[in-house]
Amino acid sequence: MLINNPKVSVLTPIYNTDPEYLRERIESILNQTFSDFEFLILNDSPDNNEIEKIVLECAKKDKRIKYSKNDYNMGITPSRNKLLEMANGEYLAIFDHDDISLPKRLEKEVDLEWDVFLY
8 A cells, every 4th residue: 555545535426416415415524533534426427417516616625535427327336346446545434425424433433443334
């Protein structure tokens, strides 16, 4: 593993996420007390320009976000597998598009280093 790799890769496949709540969900990860992470967001609804716009706006403000999209709707399992291939972190954290994380989530999970919390 390279020295500059993040401690955690946060993996988030999104599919037709309600735009009204998407920014709030993204910010719940960006506002973590633990900051050594990359935030991989994969759009599995590639024709949904509204959610792409929101993610790209967030990515402009925070370089930890790495955005990509599928050419077509692949479903949750292939999308998660694709995110796994992209991940550079020592640990993986699954963050579904309809989740909100408390500010200390990643800090606590890294401190615990339990496989039950880190996928």
